[in-house]
Amino acid sequence: MQPNDLERIARQIRLRDLQAVVEAGAGHIGGEMSAIDILTALYFRVLRVWPDQPKHPERDRFVLSKGHVALALYVTLAKRGFLPEAEISTFLKPHSRLNGHPNCTKVPGVETNTGPLGHGLPVAVGMAKAAKLTGASYHTYVMTGDGEMQEGSNWEAISSAAQFGLNNLTLVIDHNRFQQGAALKDTNNLAPFPPKLAAFGWDVTEINGNAMDEIVPALEKRGARPHCIVAHTNKGHGISFMQDTVDWHHKVPNAEQYRIALAELSEAI
Amino acid sequence: MNAVTNPARLHDCRDAFVATLERLGAENPRIVAVCNDSVGSSKLGGFKAKFPDRLVNVGIAEQNMVGVGAGLANGGLLPFVCGASCFLTGRSLEQIKADIAYSNANVKLVGISAGMAYGELGPTHHSTEDFAWTRVIPNLAVIAPCDSVETAAAVEWAAAHEGPVFLRLSRVGVPDLLPAGHRFELGRANVLRDGDAVTLIANGTLTHRMLKAAELLAADGIEARVLNMATVRPIDVAAIVAAAEATGCILTAEEHSVYGGLGSAIAEVVVDHAPVPMKILGVPGIFVPTGSAEFLLDEFGMSPAGVAEAAKALIARKRRG
Incomplete structure (x- = not known):
């Protein structure tokens, strides 16, 4: 699949995500838009997965640690064939298996339950360590938010990944520079991330996380150490009025905003 | 007054735990032990000597320890995650809830030296809240064996059971009460x-x-x-x-x-x-x-x-x- 195809798929996922947020009247649209290009590259190019065998032992693992953008994962999984695309319309509805945070016991393709922040990376370290112990060839990917890196458990995991020599682990930090309440820099500014990860013994690559031709090679990079991709992204990417505004962490577009957003995303397709 | 009548016949249940784990570990290469620098206090030295690659020591980092346990299970292994019960449950309760119980990870959590086993070290090291914290979490079996016989039986049961388990052990000596060969049944007094x-x-x-x-x-x-x-x-x-x-x-x-x-x-x-x-x-x-x-x-x-x-x-x- 070529970068142009991936960009087209990413736009389709953005459009479905936007529609679902409006239909459900809730969601975390800003962080979904920032992460969708990376999710698309993972599921349509990089990950070795079999949607009809979601528990295949040799499948690559992906953990969405920033579980609040579950909708973006659901839309991506549905488009990749893990669940019916029509089911997206049940998002947040009573008894839907698609609640606000992903549930691995109900949704095929979800590896572990996330929602509370700082959980995905330790679990991903365990997955990668298991592959080292069993000789399995799968690769483990995990995506965190940049604000999420304020959770101390992540740094416990980062340290142990280096200690265990987990060169089969890739961490993607979705560095959209905003957390729920404010900008990262005005809250607890961990940026710049690269020297911190390097100090813990990781390889680090900085990319534009909304540019497919930078995302794919970074995800496919292999080395001798655990790999962190610091993905510089835009919160709300693809929808002009949402970009880089803290308000759009979990706001829902009104009718006029929805019309504009639909037009922008549709035009791009 | 002390309950103990014959101190020579008292057993530290950690011994039955590790003896069973080592025996099962020899039969089942999927069994791994995970700990937080607690090789000594969890008595995992023998397991480490027998299966050096299968002792995963994350250091003093309980949240990571429990998350790593969930990941190891996802990768097809059978982890026994061991640490002092006060830290295992108190420090990583949210990981126990989300990563283990809610995710239905096949992980066995082993709280060592629970209750007031650490005695004079004081309330920071006591674990007199762990039943309350763990038993309200859905999908988590909570078990506190009474002697070395039941400890061995419960470990054997836990290894065969598909699903999350919290095993609460002491280090305070207790006499054997149940007959040799006793088989553990979950939820059966x-x-x-x-x-x-x-x-x-x-x-x-x-x-x-x-x-x-x-x-x-x-x-x-x-x-x-x-x-x-x-x-x-x-x-x-x-x-x-x-x-x-x-x-x-x-x-x-x-x-x-x-x-x-x-x-x-x-x-x-x-x-x-x-x-x-x-x-x-x-x-x-x-x-x-x-x-x-x-x-x-x-x-x-x-x-x-x-x-x-x-x-x-x-x-x-x-x-x-």
């Missing part, structure tokens, strides 16, 4: 002694004290039923209802706060199914003074004589109606 005046229910380090108390009561002509109830979740409803109906009152004792533990779990059943007078013995909701576990249990009325006295008062309440 064992009747260790029968009687009709009162039922004494306990688990862990308290079961043998209950038996001793029953002997003291028998000397006064009072026959007590004694139940060993290792499983706190799922609780054995049938055994509790049968005890309430047969003896008309229930006394519980545990190395845990009186709030939210075994006694509370039993009281929930009693209130719902068979209301009878009850007395819950345990740590009375305080940060305890300095002392060994044995001293503190006696101090809080859980010596055999203390239990017998509380049982007599409870029986009097029952008779008053």
Whole structure:
């Protein structure tokens, strides 16, 4: 699949995500838009997965640690064939298996339950360590938010990944520079991330996380150490009025905003 | 007064735990041990010597330890995640909830030196809240074996069981109570002694004290039923209802706060199914003074004589109606 195809798929996922947020009247649209290009590259190019065998032992693992953008994962999984695309319309509805945070016991393709922040990376370290112990060839990917890196458990995991020599682990930090309440820099500014990860013994690559031709090679990079991709992204990417505004962490577009957003995303397709 | 009659016959249940783990580990290469620098206190030195690659020590980082355990299970391994119960449960409760129980990860959590086993080290190192914290989490089996026989049986059961388990162990010596070859059944209490005046229910380090108390009561002509109830979740409803109906009152004792533990779990059943007078013995909701576990249990009325006295008062309440 070529970068142009991936960009087209990413736009389709953005459009479905936007529609679902409006239909459900809730969601975390800003962080979904920032992460969708990376999710698309993972599921349509990089990950070795079999949607009809979601528990295949040799499948690559992906953990969405920033579980609040579950909708973006659901839309991506549905488009990749893990669940019916029509089911997206049940998002947040009573008894839907698609609640606000992903549930691995109900949704095929979800590896572990996330929602509370700082959980995905330790679990991903365990997955990668298991592959080292069993000789399995799968690769483990995990995506965190940049604000999420304020959770101390992540740094416990980062340290142990280096200690265990987990060169089969890739961490993607979705560095959209905003957390729920404010900008990262005005809250607890961990940026710049690269020297911190390097100090813990990781390889680090900085990319534009909304540019497919930078995302794919970074995800496919292999080395001798655990790999962190610091993905510089835009919160709300693809929808002009949402970009880089803290308000759009979990706001829902009104009718006029929805019309504009639909037009922008549709035009791009 | 101390419950112990023959100290030479007391066993540290950690020994039965690691002996069983090492035996199962030789048969099943999927078994791994995960710890937080607690190789010594979890007695994992033998496991490490036998299977050096399968001892995953994450260092002093309990949140990471539990998350790593979930990931190892996702990768097809069978992790026994070991740490002092106070840190394993208290520090990583959210990981236990989200990564293990809610995710249905096939992980066995082993809380070592639970209750007041760390004695004089004080309340930071005591784990007298862990029943309360863990038993409210759905999909998590909570088990506190009473002796080395039951510990070995519970470890064997846990390894064969597909799903999350919290095994709560002490380091305080206890005599063997259950017969060799005993098989553990989740949610099934064992009747260790029968009687009709009162039922004494306990688990862990308290079961043998209950038996001793029953002997003291028998000397006064009072026959007590004694139940060993290792499983706190799922609780054995049938055994509790049968005890309430047969003896008309229930006394519980545990190395845990009186709030939210075994006694509370039993009281929930009693209130719902068979209301009878009850007395819950345990740590009375305080940060305890300095002392060994044995001293503190006696101090809080859980010596055999203390239990017998509380049982007599409870029986009097029952008779008053």
